[in-house]
Amino acid sequence: MRRARTMEAKVKKEDLFSPQGHPARPEHPEHPRRGTARDAGPLSRSPLGPYVLNRLPADLAAVTQGRSTYARLAAEQCRVLSAAGADDGPLAADPSCAPLVQLDLLFMLNGYLPAGPAAFPRPLLAALAAQCDRYPSLDPHMSYELLIDVNCAEWETTGHIRVFSDGELGRLERDFYLGHHLAEPAVRGAFDRLSSLVLEPDAVDPAAALEEALRGLDDFRRYMAQYGRLPREAFQAFRHYHMGHPGGARGASGAFMPSVQLLELALLAPTASYELYLDQSLPYFPAWSRSLVSEWRERSRGGDNVVQAVLDGRLKLDRRAAVALLGVIDTFVNFRMVHLGVTRKAIPEAFEPSTRPTRQSILAQGGERDFLGGVRPGDGRGDEPGTSGFSVHNVLTNAVHRLLTARHRLAETLGPVTD
Numbered sequence: 355m356r357r358a359r360t361m362e363a364k365v366k367k368e369d370l371f372s373p374q375g376h377p378a379r380p381e382h383p384e385h386p387r388r389g390t391a392r393d394a395g396p397l398s399r400s401p402l403g404p405y406v407l408n409r410l411p412a413d414l415a416a417v418t419q420g421r422s423t424y425a426r427l428a429a430e431q432c433r434v435l436s437a438a439g440a441d442d443g444p445l446a447a448d449p450s451c452a453p454l455v456q457l458d459l460l461f462m463l464n465g466y467l468p469a470g471p472a473a474f475p476r477p478l479l480a481a482l483a484a485q486c487d488r489y490p491s492l493d494p495h496m497s498y499e500l501l502i503d504v505n506c507a508e509w510e511t512t513g514h515i516r517v518f519s520d521g522e523l524g525r526l527e528r529d530f531y532l533g534h535h536l537a538e539p540a541v542r543g544a545f546d547r548l549s550s551l552v553l554e555p556d557a558v559d560p561a562a563a564l565e566e567a568l569r570g571l572d573d574f575r576r577y578m579a580q581y582g583r584l585p586r587e588a589f590q591a592f593r594h595y596h597m598g599h600p601g602g603a604r605g606a607s608g609a610f611m612p613s614v615q616l617l618e619l620a621l622l623a624p625t626a627s628y629e630l631y632l633d634q635s636l637p638y639f640p641a642w643s644r645s646l647v648s649e650w651r652e653r654s655r656g657g658d659n660v661v662q663a664v665l666d667g668r669l670k671l672d673r674r675a676a677v678a679l680l681g682v683i684d685t686f687v688n689f690r691m692v693h694l695g696v697t698r699k700a701i702p703e704a705f706e707p708s709t710r711p712t713r714q715s716i717l718a719q720g721g722e723r724d725f726l727g728g729v730r731p732g733d734g735r736g737d738e739p740g741t742s743g744f745s746v747h748n749v750l751t752n753a754v755h756r757l758l759t760a761r762h763r764l765a766e767t768l769g770p771v772t773d
């Protein structure tokens with residue numbers, strides 16, 4: 355644990371996607387540190403680790419560049435699986451290794467996504483099925499929890515991170531995962547402050563809690579801004595491997611980072627459309643968070659959220675606290691607007707080419723739109739699903755719309771609070 359913190363402390367948000375990289379570069383997996391028993395065995399925690407870490411990215415690049423084929427890739431992976439002992443039962447020897455082995459199996463499986471699920475090799479599907487039978491609590495598909503939480507926790511303790519892309523693209527892909535992982539505590543902290551304001555209003559100084567939430571959220575927004583440095587080509591290169599497929603599970607997406615949705619629930623009541631969105635998303639959030647999201651959804655729907663408490667007069671704010679609350683909402687909107695801009699750069703086909711969504715245009719759309727699809731007649735844009743399978747444009751603009759609407763109502767109740 356101590357070492358994990360040390361590694362994390364070394365990576366600053368400014369280092370993400372920088373040409374110099376960051377100091378905590380992974381060591382070459384074939385040459386793990388010598389020293390303590392813990393250092394000596396990071397690869398042995400998954401018998402597939404050496405293959406996925408050392409060879410998979412180059413193998414996938416060879417297929418993409420026409421130097422190899424999916425059939426050859428499958429033949430090689432079947433040999434790897436046999437050598438690892440997949441013919442003899444589940445590959446993970448004990449529950450502590452099971453998430454990492456699951457991650458390796460799913461990295462191998464998602465490598466076939468550009469060719470479609472018909473290309474999935476049967477022995478790989480069989481190894482995954484055996485593993486899922488033995489460890490039923492693990493996600494059977496590449497989830498946010500496996501791709502970000504498990505993958506980055508492994509990086510923190512061993513310096514090894516799984517990526518699909520080879521070489522320099524792999525470094526950018528690594529930072530894409532790490533950035534999500536490093537950013538989440540900042541928004542989680544903001545949620546913690548707001549939740550204590552909702553749950554124990556008499557024990558908390560509202561202005562101090564809201565100002566602290568604001569600082570956390572501003573930090574979170576700055577992580578997001580770093581993603582403006584990720585070239586579109588790099589994102590497009592690994593995005594194929596995150597996508598869902600027809601009839602399959604939703605793909606891993608930032609949409610399933612729980613703390614952002616927890617913050618929204620502690621801040622304002624869920625709309626009908628957002629409730630549907632949470633229904634669809636809940637199974638894809640990390641397992642630990644599902645009951646917490648459900649709990650806060652229930653609570654927030656019943657009026658236990660900061661905005662509703664202020665509107666009802668249950669939570670009295672002095673001027674300093676009122677300014678901080680508006681600042682929290684504005685900074686949350688800023689995060690989502692930066693995210694929209696980054697997404698529009700990375701996936702331009704999901705947006706109408708000539709117009710950029712602005713706060714004004716989003717508020718003027720008059721309500722939330724169908725996040726499951728829903729091109730409106732005359733929209734003139736493609737209905738592009740994201741890795742989550744939701745409409746990219748509608749999910750992202752709906753999220754901004756809810757915040758702007760709440761801010762508008764709040765500002766009316768609070769009246770002028772700034773000089």
Ligand code: HEM
Pocket residue numbers: 533534537538577578581584589606607608609610611614615690693696697700701739740741742743744745746749750753
């Ligand atoms: C290149 C960077 C990124 C791109 C292209 C991107 C793309 C997307 C897309 C397309 C969606 C819509 C749902 C879907 O996946 O289908 C989405 C949702 C979301 N993403 Fe990202 N994302 C990026 C980085 C991030 C980061 C760094 C975070 C958090 C630190 C994040 C948090 C979210 C959240 C919370 C949602 C749900 C909508 C909301 O509640 O605001 N994303 N993202």
